[in-house]
Amino acid sequence: MTRHIGVVALPGFSLLAQACATEPMQVANRLAGQTLYRLSMFAVDERPVVSASGQMLMPQSIVGQSSEPLDMLMVCAPVPLVASVPQPLLEWLQHLSTTRVVLAGIGGGTEVLACAGVLEGYRVTLPWPGFAAFADEFPGIRLSRQLFEIDRERLSCGGGTAAMDMMMTLIGSQHGNELAQQISEYFVLERIRMGDEPQEVPMSTRLRHAPQSLTDALALMEANIEEPLTTHELSEHLGISRRQLERLFKKFLQVVPSRYYLSLRLQEARRLLRESDRSAGDIALYTGFSSAAHFSTAYRNHFGMTPREERLR
Known part of the structure; x- marks a missing residue:
């Protein structure tokens, strides 16, 4: 037809x-x-x-x-x-x-x-x-x-x-x-992106008026996916107090630092599950989770499905 x-x-x-x-x-x-x-x-x-x-x-x-x-x-x-x-x-x-x-x-x-x-x-x-x-x-x-x-x-x-x-x-x-x-x-595309993937709003737009310490914090998070830093360690690297760092995240990103960091790691895990052949266990370690069970629980709580179900999709 x-x-x-x-x-x-x-x-x-x-x-x-x-x-x-x-x-x-x-x-x-x-x-x-x-x-x-x-x-x-x-x-x-x-x-x-x-x-x-x-x-x-x-x-x-x-x-x-x-x-x-x-x-x-x-x-x-x-x-x-x-x-x-x-x-x-x-x-x-x-x-x-x-x-x-x-x-x-x-x-x-x-x-x-x-x-x-x-x-x-x-x-x-x-x-x-x-x-x-x-x-x-x-x-x-x-x-x-x-x-x-x-x-x-x-x-x-x-x-x-x-x-x-x-x-x-x-x-x-x-x-x-x-x-x-x-x-x-x-069309020489690596894959067909799925509809449930979020639109990526440029961070430069989201943080147009944010102080440099917040953008530096995000850069530190992105550079430390495999071995995540604690909020205290992040604030020490930046030379500001933990409370001040938390206020910046709440004001400009409407989320606490630990929640943003976890979401960042899980988004990377989702990308790897969809685009690579690496095992779920390897991906768990690469994105900073201590065990496959911990990774699976966090993934299900965030995306509503387990890593195995994600890969089957």
């Missing part, structure tokens, strides 16, 4: 995110030797749509005027939106939401779907710079900070290359994981 996929772009959209969302489908067609996906490009009028990089996308159709039924419509838009969403697009999205058409937000496309009122009851995400404004404007929508979300008939992602991971996951669910893996290899 060939799926008809519509792509609508708004001025200022990310050409990278749009390509990451559409190219996996074209490669799927090539590798499968048949047309699994057929793309149609839409815009609000007949003029070319200019991307953030100044390149133009020529539409084939006008929104709301598809000559054939769609299986999915992807909305590509900038973050934040640079203009109000055209009324014809809002009305089309509202109409499509009453059918079985899947709606996907790429980049700021999630905000467009929210403006159309078609995200109530769904879990969604969008690029991290838009988190705060989106949460304020749409408090009733379940916003996650994950790489991408596939919740029934609604898809959303963190923009950029996250769109590629989302689409390869979708292709895998529709045509098998083997094809999805072949697509990943075609």
Whole structure:
């Protein structure tokens, strides 16, 4: 069965995110030797749509005027939106939401779907710079900070290359994981990232106004994964009191140092479980756990599954 996929772009959209969302489908067609996906490009009028990089996308159709039924419509838009969403697009999205058409937000496309009122009851995400404004404007929508979300008939992602991971996951669910893996290899990707992986907000952004002692503390933690330092040892290295270090973590990261350090080590353990063939015991020692049992308990408490279950996924 060939799926008809519509792509609508708004001025200022990310050409990278749009390509990451559409190219996996074209490669799927090539590798499968048949047309699994057929793309149609839409815009609000007949003029070319200019991307953030100044390149133009020529539409084939006008929104709301598809000559054939769609299986999915992807909305590509900038973050934040640079203009109000055209009324014809809002009305089309509202109409499509009453059918079985899947709606996907790429980049700021999630905000467009929210403006159309078609995200109530769904879990969604969008690029991290838009988190705060989106949460304020749409408090009733379940916003996650994950790489991408596939919740029934609604898809959303963190923009950029996250769109590629989302689409390869979708292709895998529709045509098998083997094809999805072949697509990943075609793009010379090490692996397909999973949707439950968090978006990495740059530490320079999170700690823009933080004192140097806090950034130094984070650097010490990252350099001592295998042999973790105690909070007291960290404060001694930095030349500040333990209480002062704890206050800095609470103020800028909303967590105590020991909890942040444990999360850092467990995130590294998760990466190794997913990307390497090292045994869980070796990974436990590498990330500073005294025993496999201690590692398994901490991992389950943090991620809701054991290291063995993680690897089986």
